[in-house]
Amino acid sequence: MTLVLILNRTLRLANAISYAASDDSGEKVILTGETADVAGIALPPGTELMALAGPSAHPAVSARIVGRAEHWVKGGSALGARASRWLRSAEWRLRYVDRLKSLFESGKGPDSTFDQVDVSEALRELESSHVIEQIVVFDLFDLPPALAFAATRDLPVKVR
């Protein structure tokens, strides 16, 4: 029986890891679009990582790359801190442009939550190797596909 924790973007990664650490019910799988952010972080026992394909996993906007660049420019100076903030801002812009580009390429409008496709597919893939017991959503943008997936299987879904 597997608890699935979903967060396309890793901005609430610490929350997901903390939740996984506090749950001792069994196996846990973290589904995320930014596995690079999780690489190097000690996951709680019994927790594995599975990648979601999607715009946020685009190498050009990898949070890991931004993190390394941030490390390089920062060095503790005020100028470095400003450069660091600029990098973060640039990261958001790149992601936004990347998202829009993908949406238009896929023929969907800018209001489409195309991340749904990735989450649904990942859950179906996971289902082939795990018995999913519950889904816990840490990114609200992942809630629609999680609910749609759970509805046909009578699985409980939680937002945390």
Next chain:
Amino acid sequence: MACSEDLAANRGWRTGGATLRVCVISPWYPDRYSAYSGIFVRKQVEAVEALGAEVWVENPEIYPAPPGKVPPEVWEALRELARRDPYAAFDTNGTVTKVPSPVPSRSGYLGRVDAFTRAIRLKREVLPVDVDVTHAHLGIPTGLAALELGDSPIVVTEHQSTLERMLSEPGAVAQYRKVVERADLFICVSGHLRDRILAACGDDLVDRIELLPNIVDLSDIEFRVRSDFRTSNWIYVGSISQHKGVELLVRAFERYRKVNSAATLTIVGEGPHRPWVERYASGRGFRSAMTVTGSLPHSSVGQFLDAADVMVHLSPSETFGIASLEAIGAGLPVVSLRNGGAQDAWGDIESEVGVLLDLSADAGDVVDAVSDIGSGALKLDPERARARVIESFSPDEVGRRLFEIYQKLA
């Protein structure tokens, strides 16, 4: 009769026998993810509960979203889940309910108002509150959200240190003025913070703003007299964030290590600047002298304060400064910046608790201040300082005053 009215007041009843019911809305509240966030809000809640009030807490939490409008299907999914199972959508622990609120990037503080308002409204559809008074912590986003929700009467307490940044957003000053003018009572936790609001929003609001300090609870913090003037073991308690002055802290500590190679620095807290702090210490060769505990329950802070010799807290801006006051309560001398909150809260015991440095202080000034304490030259009076903290900021004192405010408005 006066006698029964007193009894009613003591039991948390409004005159007439009804229990006083309060809804607290705060974006900060301790939870499984952060033991420190909003601990001062929880202290207030516990203090008025101890007087018999029933308090429900709505804790809107920012769920970061991409720039632009949040797609309707996200809100619809949250609504669907809430209707099916309210507690699956709104994590509830006792009387505290978390309210997930999708906030688009770059939507600013007013974007948070929209998200909080919509999410709390959705929460109340399935988990309603029926209260006598709403107490919102922070003017924007939470106070304005409470107004948008139509709550009445409303008490608003301001204690955010990033006030100027928030008010620099287009339209924010006008919205903030609306909150101050329409709230039934607007509270600041320090005179310094009130002055900042008046400077940004207009002096004409002066009569609309009352002062009520935060609670400083010393029940888990033991007092110990330090008579040997040791200053080897530094401690900082708080968020590891750039705006808290942690860069100056580690640079000053690095400099102090040159005159005292046995010195240690304990950082009790967590925050986005932790990687920088750890990298800096490693790169400069003093990582082994530094301990970073991460986020801990507030109840365990006392043991770290007990083991320390001096608190060094170099935040350039504080609305109140609870961490310094807790250190004073533990008998520690404190080196702090004149950050607004510190000099307000320390008041006339400033010379007896440590050293307040100008905001322009550099690492050398910090080391000099610590050395002054270590020399025993300062006339510190930790017993009187602790007594003053208890007298002014104890849960009993602040809770009583807050309870009276609620009663008056209910």
